[in-house]
Amino acid sequence: MRYQLAPLYCRPWTLNGISPRLIESHYENNYGAALNRLNAISQEIEQLDFSDSSDQSLARLKRDEMALLNSTLLHELYFASLGGDGRVVPDTLASAMARDFGSVDRWRQEFVGIANGLAGGSGWVLLSYVPRDGRLINQLASGHDQSIAGAIPVLALDMYEHAYHLDFGANASAYIAAFMRNIDWSAVMLRYEDAIKVAPPRPLEQKQFADVPSISVEEVRQMLKSGTSVQIIDTRPKHYTAKAQDIMEGAVWRDPERLDDWIGTLSKTEPVVTFCVYGFHIGCETASTLRKAGFDARYMSGGHFA
Numbered sequence: 536m537r538y539q540l541a542p543l544y545c546r547p548w549t550l551n552g553i554s555p556r557l558i559e560s561h562y563e564n565n566y567g568a569a570l571n572r573l574n575a576i577s578q579e580i581e582q583l584d585f586s587d588s589s590d591q592s593l594a595r596l597k598r599d600e601m602a603l604l605n606s607t608l609l610h611e612l613y614f615a616s617l618g619g620d621g622r623v624v625p626d627t628l629a630s631a632m633a634r635d636f637g638s639v640d641r642w643r644q645e646f647v648g649i650a651n652g653l654a655g656g657s658g659w660v661l662l663s664y665v666p667r668d669g670r671l672i673n674q675l676a677s678g679h680d681q682s683i684a685g686a687i688p689v690l691a692l693d694m695y696e697h698a699y700h701l702d703f704g705a706n707a708s709a710y711i712a713a714f715m716r717n718i719d720w721s722a723v724m725l726r727y728e729d730a731i732k733v734a735p736p737r738p739l740e741q742k743q744f745a746d747v748p749s750i751s752v753e754e755v756r757q758m759l760k761s762g763t764s765v766q767i768i769d770t771r772p773k774h775y776t777a778k779a780q781d782i783m784e785g786a787v788w789r790d791p792e793r794l795d796d797w798i799g800t801l802s803k804t805e806p807v808v809t810f811c812v813y814g815f816h817i818g819c820e821t822a823s824t825l826r827k828a829g830f831d832a833r834y835m836s837g838g839h840f841a
């Protein structure tokens with residue numbers, strides 16, 4: 536694979552308090568150099584003779600490839616984060632920040648705080664969206680090769696010295712302030728809109744129990760809180776409950792192997808929730824048997840552990 540240089544997105548001469556010389560040096564000497572090294576390493580990996588090279592040297596090349604690939608991705612995002620006036624966060628993004636950080640101000644304090652914490656060292660500060668959790672999060676990455684798996688960065692602040700030393704010397708906080716004054720919020724907003732379209736990981740599915748409905752711990756908690764009558768049956772195997780004496784509030788333990796003995800004590804007019812240790816096999820099987828016998832039974836996902 537041959538990686539292509541992305542054009543410099545921001546117009547260096549339009550930035551407020553960050554010189555064109557700094558941006559151009561950063562783009563050519565750091566981003567450009569990383570891209571060239573990435574291409575060289577990819578070629579080296581492609582041409583590797585596996586019969587004549589050690590696994591250690593392959594691992595080293597793959598580590599370098601990851602750091603360089605991530606460096607190019609983050610630098611492209613960094614340059615694409617600049618070019619605005621940093622002032623107004625668009626409404627959709629502002630309400631997402633209020634939801635996930637408390638307010639735009641709190642987001643800003645956290646983001647800038649992380650950056651100041653990195654001053655004198657190096658790394659990245661990223662605002663990322665995590666599809667699994669449906670939320671934004673600020674992330675510190677102390678190297679090019681660290682980021683949250685599955686998260687989608689939408690704003691990047693480069694805290695390597697090369698990103699500010701030419702203009703600001705050791706005064707990293709002046710650089711951070713200048714960065715904040717140049718954020719292109721409308722571009723960040725478009726990236727956020729793209730990020731939230733990414734589907735979360737598909738739910739884990741137990742194919743053999745696909746037709747048995749489940750209920751979450753939170754839903755059960757709500758039922759208990761609202762005073763809904765519900766029969767909660769802990770069906771952890773006997774050998775397991777002997778070890779773990781704690782039992783969920785509101786639940787009664789019943790031996791899953793002796794279902795015939797206790798099924799008659801259950802009411803058909805009230806819902807039944809069953810669970811085992813992790814909410815897999817036994818809890819599902821019990822719920823399935825109870826449903827066949829005409830009970831409104833569901834298994835609690837995550838089980839006793841959840």
Ligand SMILES: [Fe+2]
Nearest residue numbers: 565693695698
């Ligand atoms: Fe950089």
